[in-house]
Amino acid sequence: MTEYLDHPAADDIALPAVLTALGDETRLAIIAILARNGEKAMTCGQFLQLGSKTAISYHVAKLREAGVIHVRPDGTRRLLTLRRDDLDRRFPGFLDSVVTSATAMQMPEALDFARTAETAGGM
Amino acid sequence: MTEYLDHPAADDIALPAVLTALGDETRLAIIAILARNGEKAMTCGQFLQLGSKTAISYHVAKLREAGVIHVRPDGTRRLLTLRRDDLDRRFPGFLDSVVTSATAMQMPEALDFARTAETAGGM
DNA sequence: CTCAATGTTCAATGAATGTTGAACAAACGC
DNA sequence: GCGTTTGTTCAACATTCATTGAACATTGAG
Numbered sequence: 300m301t302e303y304l305d306h307p308a309a310d311d312i313a314l315p316a317v318l319t320a321l322g323d324e325t326r327l328a329i330i331a332i333l334a335r336n337g338e339k340a341m342t343c344g345q346f347l348q349l350g351s352k353t354a355i356s357y358h359v360a361k362l363r364e365a366g367v368i369h370v371r372p373d374g375t376r377r378l379l380t381l382r383r384d385d386l387d388r389r390f391p392g393f394l395d396s397v398v399t400s401a402t403a404m405q406m407p408e409a410l411d412f413a414r415t416a417e418t419a420g421g422m
Numbered sequence: 423m424t425e426y427l428d429h430p431a432a433d434d435i436a437l438p439a440v441l442t443a444l445g446d447e448t449r450l451a452i453i454a455i456l457a458r459n460g461e462k463a464m465t466c467g468q469f470l471q472l473g474s475k476t477a478i479s480y481h482v483a484k485l486r487e488a489g490v491i492h493v494r495p496d497g498t499r500r501l502l503t504l505r506r507d508d509l510d511r512r513f514p515g516f517l518d519s520v521v522t523s524a525t526a527m528q529m530p531e532a533l534d535f536a537r538t539a540e541t542a543g544g545m
Numbered sequence: 546c547t548c549a550a551t552g553t554t555c556a557a558t559g560a561a562t563g564t565t566g567a568a569c570a571a572a573c574g575c
Numbered sequence: 576g577c578g579t580t581t582g583t584t585c586a587a588c589a590t591t592c593a594t595t596g597a598a599c600a601t602t603g604a605g
Contacts, residue, residue, distance in 0.1 A: 314523050315447050322442030323563085343582065354564060356583060361562095375572045375581040390523040396515035400437050446593085467551065477594060479552060484592095498551045498602040 304363060304370050309385040312366035317390070320365035321397060325349050326358045330367060331401040333381045334394075340371070340378035427486060427493050432508040435489035440513070443488035444520060448472050449481045453490060454524040456504045457517075463494070463501035 307313075321327050328349055333341060346355050359379065362368045366385065371378045386394045430436075444450050451472055456464060469478050482502065485491045489508065494501045509517045 314520070314527060315445055315450055318441050318450070318520075319445030322438055322440075322445045324438050325563090327438055327441070344580090350563095351565070352582070353566080353584090357563070360583090372571095372582095375570095377582070390519060392515050392519035393523060396513060396519055397437070397441075400513040400516060404437060448593090465551080473593095474595070475552070476554090476596080479554090480593070483553090495552095495601095498600095500552070 303372050306363060306369060307366040309366075309382075309389060312382075312385060312389050314390060316365040317367055317386070317393075320361050320367050323358070323361075325354070326362055326367075327397075327401050329355075329358060329362065329379075330381060331398055331404075333368065333379060334398040335402060338380070340380045342376045342378060344376070426495050429486060429492060430489040432489075432505075432512060435505075435508060435512050437513060439488040440490055440509070440516075443484050443490050446481070446484075448477070449485055449490075450520075450524050452478075452481060452485065452502075453504060454521060454527075456491065456502060457521040458525060461503070463503045465499045465501060467499070 321330065329346055332346070343352075343355050343359055346359075349355065350358070359368070359370065359377070363370045366382060369380045369382050371380075381394070383394060444453065452469055455469070466475075466478050466482055469482075472478065473481070482491070482493065482500070486493045489505060492503045492505050494503075504517070506517060
């Protein structure tokens with residue numbers, strides 16, 4: 300049983316909720332980094348550069364409740380993944396356009412961090 | 423001189439601001455109806471079905487400040503148009519995906535209204 | 546000028562948002 | 576066991592948000 304946390308069903312993902320979830324710099328950075336990381340899951344700890352432990356926990360919960368990411372407990376960690384397929388099916392083209400634009404945005408710190416994370420992660 | 427109201431320059435349109443602006447049911451309905459209306463401008467009054475006069479004025483200002491729509495005074499009215507080209511250039515594919523998903527959404531009232539407006543408008 | 550139509554501005558209000566720090570919980574390593 | 580790591584929960588707080596109603600401004604019609 301790896302389903303501890305509440306996630307909306309794919310069909311219940313609502314566009315306004317997704318837009319609201321992504322309408323925050325921190326959360327947009329999170330999904331941009333997640334997308335950039337491919338299919339590999341990431342942990343909350345890898346985003347501490349974007350804010351405090353509490354803040355990241357808060358934003359991750361928002362993204363999860365909106366249906367943007369999936370969060371799976373793994374020991375003391377949480378493994379975060381983008382819900383690409385669900386989002387693509389429900390809002391075709393949306394995620395790609397957002398991720399592309401968000402990545403193209405100048406977020407040097409976030410990108411530096413992503414590079415650091417993938418190097419240091421050693422995964 | 424038809425430029426009375428403040429609009430962000432195309433290059434200053436920010437993704438988080440746009441996402442936040444669209445992350446509201448009323449504003450999402452406004453742009454869905456605008457998009458459905460083609461290139462034709464619409465007035466605030468045509469959205470009164472979505473809320474009070476004051477509320478529409480508020481939401482229209484939000485959309486304008488975020489760079490999503492252009493507002494041009496015309497007598498006592500305001501003519502609203504989507505900033506399609508600017509948005510497409512800045513966030514390729516984004517507007518279309520949002521409009522498509524928002525239109526596909528079940529917003530029967532809004533669509534009924536749009537139909538009423540275009541029939542009654544007599545334009 | 547007078548009146549009606551279309552929107553804006555203002556103050557007030559209640560709700561939601563995002564942040565912080567302290568305390569807590571759960572899993573892992575020794 | 577004990578301590579460390581990882582993340583959550585809680586209360587508090589300041590800020591922003593969305594709505595309302597009243598008043599106002601501007602344009603157009605007569």
